[in-house]
Every structure is written in structure tokens, then in C-alpha cells.
Amino acid sequence: MTVALLALVASVLTVTSSAVGESASSAVRPAQAGLLDAGEEHTCAVLADRTVRCWGRGLAGRLGYGNEVNQLSAGGGGPVNLGPGRTARAVAAGDYHTCAILDDATVRCWGFGANGRLGYGSTVNVTSPAFAPPVPLGPGRRAMAITAGSAHTCAILDDGTVRCWGAGSSGRMGLGTQASIGDDEVPGAVPPVDIGAGRRAVAIAAGDFHTCVIRDDGALVCWGFGQGGQLGHGGTADIGDDETPAAAGPVNLNGRRVRAVAGGTAHTCVVLDDGSARCWGFGGDGRLGYGGRADIPSAASAGPIALGPGRTAVGISAGEAHSCAILDTGAVRCWGFGGNGRLGYGSTDAIADEAGETPASAGPVALGAGRVAHAISLGFSHTCALLDDGTLRCWGFGGSGRLGYGNETSVGDSPSRGVAAAGPVPAGGAVPPRAADLSLRMAASVGQVALGGAAAVSVTVVNAGPDPAAGVSVALPPPAGIAYGAATATQGTFGGSVWQVGALGPGATATLQVAVSATAPGSHEIAAEVLTTSAWDPTSIPANGAAEDDRASVVFVVPQVARTGRQSTDGSKPRTRPLPRAVSVRAVRAPKRGRAKRVTVAGRLLPPRVRPAPRCAGSVRVLARAGKRTVAGRTVKLRRTRAGACTYRAVLRPAPKRVRRARLVVVTARFMGTPQMRPRASRGVRVRVR
Structure with missing residues (x-):
């Protein structure tokens, strides 16, 4: 059964x-x-x-x-x-x-x-x-x-x-x-x-x-x-x-x-x-x-x-x-x-x-x-x-x-x-008899830090499994633009990029606090991931870089220092937010015949070619219009795929009362912008709804 x-x-x-x-x-x-x-x-x-x-x-x-x-x-x-x-x-x-x-x-x-x-x-x-x-x-x-x-x-x-x-x-x-x-x-x-x-x-x-x-x-x-x-x-x-x-x-x-x-x-x-x-x-x-x-x-x-x-x-x-x-x-x-x-x-x-x-x-x-x-x-x-x-x-x-x-x-x-x-069934290997389900949580004292300013980051590792885990370590490398200061931990030691936690019993937790300072403007992600453990983990694999529960991150936004006048102190033009290269959009209706009950819209944002690369963040407003009438709309978040693409997806449900007698709607997607990138709209895509 x-x-x-x-x-x-x-x-x-x-x-x-x-x-x-x-x-x-x-x-x-x-x-x-x-x-x-x-x-x-x-x-x-x-x-x-x-x-x-x-x-x-x-x-x-x-x-x-x-x-x-x-x-x-x-x-x-x-x-x-x-x-x-x-x-x-x-x-x-x-x-x-x-x-x-x-x-x-x-x-x-x-x-x-x-x-x-x-x-x-x-x-x-x-x-x-x-x-x-x-x-x-x-x-x-x-x-x-x-x-x-x-x-x-x-x-x-x-x-x-x-x-x-x-x-x-x-x-x-x-x-x-x-x-x-x-x-x-x-x-x-x-x-x-x-x-x-x-x-x-x-x-x-x-x-x-x-x-x-x-x-x-x-x-x-x-x-x-x-x-x-x-x-x-x-x-x-x-x-x-x-x-x-x-x-x-x-x-x-x-x-x-x-x-x-x-x-x-x-x-x-x-x-x-x-x-x-x-x-x-x-x-x-x-x-x-x-x-x-x-x-x-x-x-x-x-x-x-x-x-x-x-x-x-x-x-x-x-x-x-x-x-x-x-x-x-x-x-x-x-x-x-x-x-x-x-x-x-x-x-x-x-x-x-x-x-x-x-x-x-x-x-x-x-x-x-x-x-x-x-x-x-x-x-x-x-x-x-x-x-x-x-x-x-x-x-x-x-x-x-x-x-x-x-x-x-x-x-x-x-x-x-x-x-x-x-005797034992010859299965070709052992089935894990014990498990230590390690997960990470991270928190930041603030979300935005001035250039040269200070903040704090905490990392907590939890063993939610039934067995102890020995040799636990957590990677916490400092990203470019962020410097680490003093660190304290409830157990183990922090060497600047790796926290040697040690042993964690069932239900146990350990926490690390690190002082950080901003050395460069931009959006800086600090990521932590379980690096080693002696125990089998049912929901994640240590050090594989995947978005699993043994990985967590926080983001600090460090604004560019504002300058007076139309020029900077060195005579050059002040920096402005770059424009994304494009916002693509494609739309598929369902069902394929008769009145469209839903329109699935998906696409990707091509970020500008600048360094550091802008973070895949922000919202996209997806609209379907019949003439000047908006018949459906939804705001969704951008998400980064494992392949590194910055994508969005939304499902629109055109309201019959708004569609009226229209046979076609025009679907558009507008990136709303972030502190790192200016807004940008896609071209319209026509979709038959009747």
C-alpha cells in the first residue's frame, strides 16, 4: 500500500x-x-x-x-x-x-x-x-x-x-x-x-x-x-x-x-x-x-x-x-x-x-x-x-x-x-538510518546602509532532525562592497568566511552575529550555506549552492552618495540608473477555442551590461487592454532561475464585463524599476479572447 x-x-x-x-x-x-x-x-x-x-x-x-x-x-x-x-x-x-x-x-x-x-x-x-x-x-x-x-x-x-x-x-x-x-x-x-x-x-x-x-x-x-x-x-x-x-x-x-x-x-x-x-x-x-x-x-x-x-x-x-x-x-x-x-x-x-x-x-x-x-x-x-x-x-x-x-x-x-x-537486503548501498535536518535563517539589523556605515547580520543554524550532527560548518563569505568586523557566536568560531559550528544535537540551535560595514555603493547580498555536516540531510545537500533550506541570505542596499550641481566633483556627469536592455513578453490563452478564461503571460528582463550586475529584483505590472479599457491586470515579482535568467510569470483572467465585444486584447508588461535600474515597458502582444 x-x-x-x-x-x-x-x-x-x-x-x-x-x-x-x-x-x-x-x-x-x-x-x-x-x-x-x-x-x-x-x-x-x-x-x-x-x-x-x-x-x-x-x-x-x-x-x-x-x-x-x-x-x-x-x-x-x-x-x-x-x-x-x-x-x-x-x-x-x-x-x-x-x-x-x-x-x-x-x-x-x-x-x-x-x-x-x-x-x-x-x-x-x-x-x-x-x-x-x-x-x-x-x-x-x-x-x-x-x-x-x-x-x-x-x-x-x-x-x-x-x-x-x-x-x-x-x-x-x-x-x-x-x-x-x-x-x-x-x-x-x-x-x-x-x-x-x-x-x-x-x-x-x-x-x-x-x-x-x-x-x-x-x-x-x-x-x-x-x-x-x-x-x-x-x-x-x-x-x-x-x-x-x-x-x-x-x-x-x-x-x-x-x-x-x-x-x-x-x-x-x-x-x-x-x-x-x-x-x-x-x-x-x-x-x-x-x-x-x-x-x-x-x-x-x-x-x-x-x-x-x-x-x-x-x-x-x-x-x-x-x-x-x-x-x-x-x-x-x-x-x-x-x-x-x-x-x-x-x-x-x-x-x-x-x-x-x-x-x-x-x-x-x-x-x-x-x-x-x-x-x-x-x-x-x-x-x-x-x-x-x-x-x-x-x-x-x-x-x-x-x-x-x-x-x-x-x-x-x-x-x-x-x-x-x-540478513540485510542487498540494495547496493545503505538507506540513511539517521538524519539531521539542518536549516539556516538570516536577519539584518537594517536593510539600507549608508556608504561607510555599519550594521549587523545574524545567522542561525537549526537541527530539526532526530539525530545529532557533528562537524557542522557554515560558509559566510563577504561579498564585494561589504567588510566584516567583530563576530560573536553561541558556539564555535568564525574565521572571517567560515563559521565552524561543531556539533548540534536534535532540536539544537546556534547563532552567529557579525558586524558589517559598507565599503561600496550598490546592492550587496550576503549568503550563508551549510558547508559540512557528518549527518545525512533529507531536504538539502551541503555546499551545492542550490536554493534549499540550508541556504539563506540578506541584502544590504548602499545608496550612491548624492552630489550637488549638474556635475560631480571631478567634472564628470553624475551617475544615473541604467536602463534594462529589454523586457520580453509572450502570452498563451486557455482554452484554445471559445472565450478565453485565462491568459498566461511570461517573459524575462534583460538587465543592463554594467558592473556590478544589477540584482534580479523588483516588480512587473502585466496588463491586458481592449482599446483603452483594462480588462485584467496583475503585479508580480521578478525571479531569478537557476540558469541566471531574470523572469516573471502571471496569469490574467479577463473579466467578460470588461472585454464586452472585443475579440482581441493587447498584453503588455512594464518593469517598475528598482534603485539599480530604471523602469521599462515591453512591446504589446495581441491575444484573441473570443
């Missing part, structure tokens, strides 16, 4: 910080949980070098290697080609498809394309992500979490909204219809799922045919197929087919906040804020964990699952007919259908399907001497766990090589084929 934090089927205690999108998979290790996901017949993992490995059944290209060949060994296929220079942050495996969030927060999907589950506006299979563009999530939107069901995919975006695509039957798109999305339109072309007015999603988990979201208020909202009672409202009706999830309201959990959620085929499991694990829905084979086979359609009536005296859950995952939890000790308990050894206890017996039998009575799964689990993910008939040493263990049905051991032998189904005895 598939959930991911940035992606994972197993969901765990949620971290609601906007800086961490992996909130669906682990309370203390969300990033690692997003690195492992088990689908129906295949498994994928993100290694420490940020490459993706997939193994198991290759039908329809779900492994991403450009073919349909089964991979029996986890590392046998090598890295999945994600595109030139691209790496992965998280992976999600569905029944016949796979999706990943890449280092630039875009999404790539591959495998079986039916129903639009890949999100590309078609139903064509994609056998390698290198052959596919990013999934269109909407203008400027980035993915923070992703999950894959049997035939659908959902993602949490950077604005806290949810987009779903794929098969729409039973309302699994959450849009109040049963129409599929992504088969002839893209996800960004439809509205987000309504999870409640003003609410943001912080964690997401898809079962085979339903999806659940944890909101920023700790409430749980579920939609899709409800026949087994997996939606938790006390009935078996679908939600999202002719109403929105918000209209159905949050699942009643008796006032408790949800910190983790996992979706199976016909059941749902959660971890609540008191550390208890609870499951509801179809109860066959004891998959709910209560010592019986009865269905529980109401989440409110699902009590705590017995995990052992004094034990709580920090992670949970749901498969087709079994469930597993990671306890506060790192031990694993599994229950439900035991076929093929998927529970890991050296037998095929079901657990918790009879009165008096609970997960606590089964004891822990033997993972190996001294080993504990940091993440867990359940497929249809197999289970995989990430251990504290960065190795993987997989058990259950071995068909098609989904366990990754180079054969099709099942593991965990007999005492002679135990989980510990199987």
Missing part, C-alpha cells in the same frame, strides 16, 4: 512543521520513512546517495528501468534514471506504478498509466522517469509529500493543499465526482481536495481505494471507497463521489489528535497523540488487532490495540490483510493474515484473529541481534523495514523478487526461514 512522506505507506507520528513534508511516516524519523515503500509486487528505496533502487515485478515498467523485466535482487538494476543531475527525496509505490519526489521538489511517476495515475494527461505507460517530465501540479507549486494507492496518487503541495490523480471511482479523487483525473488533463488543472476551510494537510496516506489526510489541527479526513468501513464514519458509504471530504467532516476519534495514519486495502490504522494504535474497517484475519474478525466501521468505537505493557506506537503501516507497528522501543509487532510469512514470526498463522490473542501476545519480530526498526512499509503480501544500521529487512511472499534477496523464496514463513536469518 503506499504512503509516503515525502512518502510512505506506513505512516507515523506526524511533524506539522512546514519545513518537514514527511509527516505521514514517522514521529521521530519522518524523512527515513519516506525512503522506503512496498507496493503490491515491488519495493523501492532511496539510498544515502539519494538514488532510487526498485525491485520485484517489472510489468508495465513500474521499476523504472526502461523495461518490464523482473528484478530479483534489490541492487541488481542499479540506480533508476531520474533525469540528468536529479536525485530523490522520497518514493511511493502503488500496485502497478511508482512516484518519487525529486531534489527540486518536482514529482516523477512511472509504470502503468491507466486512469491517469501517472498524472501526465494520458494513459500511456512510462517505463523510465528519465522519459517523463515533472507532473504538472500547478503554477509554481512544489510537492512536500506523496502517496500511491492501487490506481491513484495524491500529493501534499507546498501551500498545504492536496492534489489527487488517477482512477476516480468511489470518489477517491475527493472532488465530489467519480471522474478520473490525469487521463486527459493534468492534476494542476483541477481544484485541490477540500479538506476543510482554512485547513492545511500535514500528512497523507493512501490505501488501495481510499485516502486519509491529517490536517494541521490534528483531525483526520478520509475519502474514497467505504464498503469495508475503512473511512471510519460508522457506515459503508463512499465519500468524495458526490460530496467533498470537508462536507463529510473529520473522523470521530473522541477528541484525540491523530499523529500518524496508514491505509490498507479495506482498513485504516492510526497512532493517536497518546501513543495508542487503533484500527478500523474490515476485520478479516485479525488485521485490526483486537482478537477477532469483526468489522469496525466506526473509528470512535476502536479502542487501543494491545501492544504490550507500557508500550506505545511510533509508527504504523497497513497492507492488504495485515498490519504492523513500530513501538517506542524500536521493536516491531505485526498482526492479521500470516500467509507466506508476511508477519515475520516464522509461521503462516494469523495473529489477533481469535479471542484473547493480541499483537502483544505475539511478541516482537526478530530483526537481528540488537537491531531495531526506524521505518516500516507493507505491501500486498510482504513487509519491509529500515533498521537502525541503515540496512533493510524484507519478509513475506518472495514471488517476482519483491523481497530483493536475489530469488523468489518467501521469508518468515517457517523457523528455518526467519527474518533475522535472511
Whole structure:
């Protein structure tokens, strides 16, 4: 089943910080949980070098290697080609498809394309992500979490909204219809799922045919197929087919906040804020964990699952007919259908399907001497766990090589084929067992400094991860026109361009304050970036210069000294702001026929050829006019691309009352100017609107 934090089927205690999108998979290790996901017949993992490995059944290209060949060994296929220079942050495996969030927060999907589950506006299979563009999530939107069901995919975006695509039957798109999305339109072309007015999603988990979201208020909202009672409202009706999830309201959990959620085929499991694990829905084979086979359609009536005296859950995952939890000790308990050894206890017996039998009575799964689990993910008939040493263990049905051991032998189904005895899955490298999520903040005492004047800059580094980071250093080189003075730090030393921070524990912060003085006029950017760290960082790569959360900057504007008279003291003419070389504009209407509902305008500003080069900043006013009437307008900010271009983009929505009978509008863009550059307007572009 598939959930991911940035992606994972197993969901765990949620971290609601906007800086961490992996909130669906682990309370203390969300990033690692997003690195492992088990689908129906295949498994994928993100290694420490940020490459993706997939193994198991290759039908329809779900492994991403450009073919349909089964991979029996986890590392046998090598890295999945994600595109030139691209790496992965998280992976999600569905029944016949796979999706990943890449280092630039875009999404790539591959495998079986039916129903639009890949999100590309078609139903064509994609056998390698290198052959596919990013999934269109909407203008400027980035993915923070992703999950894959049997035939659908959902993602949490950077604005806290949810987009779903794929098969729409039973309302699994959450849009109040049963129409599929992504088969002839893209996800960004439809509205987000309504999870409640003003609410943001912080964690997401898809079962085979339903999806659940944890909101920023700790409430749980579920939609899709409800026949087994997996939606938790006390009935078996679908939600999202002719109403929105918000209209159905949050699942009643008796006032408790949800910190983790996992979706199976016909059941749902959660971890609540008191550390208890609870499951509801179809109860066959004891998959709910209560010592019986009865269905529980109401989440409110699902009590705590017995995990052992004094034990709580920090992670949970749901498969087709079994469930597993990671306890506060790192031990694993599994229950439900035991076929093929998927529970890991050296037998095929079901657990918790009879009165008096609970997960606590089964004891822990033997993972190996001294080993504990940091993440867990359940497929249809197999289970995989990430251990504290960065190795993987997989058990259950071995068909098609989904366990990754180079054969099709099942593991965990007999005492002679135990989980510990199987040893580490040969994945071709370690999966990061520990993480230190380092981020930087910068602040300046003032934004404008007189020539020769002084100010102060502060840099704060935060470790939001669960593990300590050693050898942390931060680069802070002085730009031309700025000189550094005295510096003080809460820890470590500053040598003029590099701050040697040292060790940072989980949740720790350190701050550096530096006095600065302006030695030349102009706009001066002071940038800081994490240079070194001993720990793996889930959201950034040290010293790569990319716009990630381990990089921050401030800008000081130092005005040119004003001079009296028409000439400067040396007799030359006073300096004036240079004029940009050009402002380009292009416009595309949609739809292509009939009345234009929106006009997408984009272009770039060519700065003047002067030294120092002007900063890419300021605003562009974009207008659409019919004759002398302004029918639409918007002011947007200039942005610098990674290639160094200074660009803008705006979406205009011409008002029919203003357009009237006009067939054409003229679109123009005017750069409004900055202290470094004069204003400049583009030429007009004609666009047919009727």
C-alpha cells in the first residue's frame, strides 16, 4: 500500500512543521520513512546517495528501468534514471506504478498509466522517469509529500493543499465526482481536495481505494471507497463521489489528535497523540488487532490495540490483510493474515484473529541481534523495514523478487526461514538510518546602509532532525562592497568566511552575529550555506549552492552618495540608473477555442551590461487592454532561475464585463524599476479572447 512522506505507506507520528513534508511516516524519523515503500509486487528505496533502487515485478515498467523485466535482487538494476543531475527525496509505490519526489521538489511517476495515475494527461505507460517530465501540479507549486494507492496518487503541495490523480471511482479523487483525473488533463488543472476551510494537510496516506489526510489541527479526513468501513464514519458509504471530504467532516476519534495514519486495502490504522494504535474497517484475519474478525466501521468505537505493557506506537503501516507497528522501543509487532510469512514470526498463522490473542501476545519480530526498526512499509503480501544500521529487512511472499534477496523464496514463513536469518537486503548501498535536518535563517539589523556605515547580520543554524550532527560548518563569505568586523557566536568560531559550528544535537540551535560595514555603493547580498555536516540531510545537500533550506541570505542596499550641481566633483556627469536592455513578453490563452478564461503571460528582463550586475529584483505590472479599457491586470515579482535568467510569470483572467465585444486584447508588461535600474515597458502582444 503506499504512503509516503515525502512518502510512505506506513505512516507515523506526524511533524506539522512546514519545513518537514514527511509527516505521514514517522514521529521521530519522518524523512527515513519516506525512503522506503512496498507496493503490491515491488519495493523501492532511496539510498544515502539519494538514488532510487526498485525491485520485484517489472510489468508495465513500474521499476523504472526502461523495461518490464523482473528484478530479483534489490541492487541488481542499479540506480533508476531520474533525469540528468536529479536525485530523490522520497518514493511511493502503488500496485502497478511508482512516484518519487525529486531534489527540486518536482514529482516523477512511472509504470502503468491507466486512469491517469501517472498524472501526465494520458494513459500511456512510462517505463523510465528519465522519459517523463515533472507532473504538472500547478503554477509554481512544489510537492512536500506523496502517496500511491492501487490506481491513484495524491500529493501534499507546498501551500498545504492536496492534489489527487488517477482512477476516480468511489470518489477517491475527493472532488465530489467519480471522474478520473490525469487521463486527459493534468492534476494542476483541477481544484485541490477540500479538506476543510482554512485547513492545511500535514500528512497523507493512501490505501488501495481510499485516502486519509491529517490536517494541521490534528483531525483526520478520509475519502474514497467505504464498503469495508475503512473511512471510519460508522457506515459503508463512499465519500468524495458526490460530496467533498470537508462536507463529510473529520473522523470521530473522541477528541484525540491523530499523529500518524496508514491505509490498507479495506482498513485504516492510526497512532493517536497518546501513543495508542487503533484500527478500523474490515476485520478479516485479525488485521485490526483486537482478537477477532469483526468489522469496525466506526473509528470512535476502536479502542487501543494491545501492544504490550507500557508500550506505545511510533509508527504504523497497513497492507492488504495485515498490519504492523513500530513501538517506542524500536521493536516491531505485526498482526492479521500470516500467509507466506508476511508477519515475520516464522509461521503462516494469523495473529489477533481469535479471542484473547493480541499483537502483544505475539511478541516482537526478530530483526537481528540488537537491531531495531526506524521505518516500516507493507505491501500486498510482504513487509519491509529500515533498521537502525541503515540496512533493510524484507519478509513475506518472495514471488517476482519483491523481497530483493536475489530469488523468489518467501521469508518468515517457517523457523528455518526467519527474518533475522535472511540478513540485510542487498540494495547496493545503505538507506540513511539517521538524519539531521539542518536549516539556516538570516536577519539584518537594517536593510539600507549608508556608504561607510555599519550594521549587523545574524545567522542561525537549526537541527530539526532526530539525530545529532557533528562537524557542522557554515560558509559566510563577504561579498564585494561589504567588510566584516567583530563576530560573536553561541558556539564555535568564525574565521572571517567560515563559521565552524561543531556539533548540534536534535532540536539544537546556534547563532552567529557579525558586524558589517559598507565599503561600496550598490546592492550587496550576503549568503550563508551549510558547508559540512557528518549527518545525512533529507531536504538539502551541503555546499551545492542550490536554493534549499540550508541556504539563506540578506541584502544590504548602499545608496550612491548624492552630489550637488549638474556635475560631480571631478567634472564628470553624475551617475544615473541604467536602463534594462529589454523586457520580453509572450502570452498563451486557455482554452484554445471559445472565450478565453485565462491568459498566461511570461517573459524575462534583460538587465543592463554594467558592473556590478544589477540584482534580479523588483516588480512587473502585466496588463491586458481592449482599446483603452483594462480588462485584467496583475503585479508580480521578478525571479531569478537557476540558469541566471531574470523572469516573471502571471496569469490574467479577463473579466467578460470588461472585454464586452472585443475579440482581441493587447498584453503588455512594464518593469517598475528598482534603485539599480530604471523602469521599462515591453512591446504589446495581441491575444484573441473570443
